[in-house]
Amino acid sequence: MKTLKGETVFLRALELSDLDFLFNLENDESLWEVSNTTTPYSKYILHQYLENSHRDIYDVKQLRLVICKSENQAVVGFIDLFEFDPKHKRVGVGIVIFSEEDKRKGFALEALKLTCDYAFTHLNVHQIFAGITEENTGSIQLFEKVGFERSGIKKDWILSEGTYKTEYLYQLISNF
Secondary structure, eight states: OOSSBOSSEEEEEOOGGGHHHHHHHHTOGGGHHHHTOOSOOOHHHHHHHHHTTTSOHHHHSOEEEEEEETTTOOEEEEEEEEEEETTTTEEEEEEEEOSGGGTTSSHHHHHHHHHHHHHHHHSOOSEEEEEEETTOHHHHHHHHHHTOEEEEEEEEEEEETTEEEEEEEEEEEOOO
């Protein structure tokens, strides 16, 4: 069973050649709300991050995978596993498709399914969780389509541009 290759996308490890894409994504202020970022990243810092991205998820408790189109290997986004907790067998997931032209084409859906399969198969987790703000209907639909269920509400959880936003907790729990 291949868990990192699908029909339209494949997931791969970060490479130094991803520096410009990563720089543009990490410095896009519209994404800072979901990444909990408040300052820009320099290319130097991101280069160091890429040089250390080979470190094991059991060591650093996170893993970022690059989402590539199968047909031409173009990078369309990233999917992150974070807060990996082998003791309690859980991990968080976050996903971003960067360009508007690549959104709503099934790349995120397939990447999320592949990542969940990877986490259940290779990391032996019992559950995968995600936090999604209430107005992010696209992400809510995406995660529910994969089988995630809303299991909690964190009221006024995210402060963004002077307004508090409610965040939903979504979980996908293994049947095994």
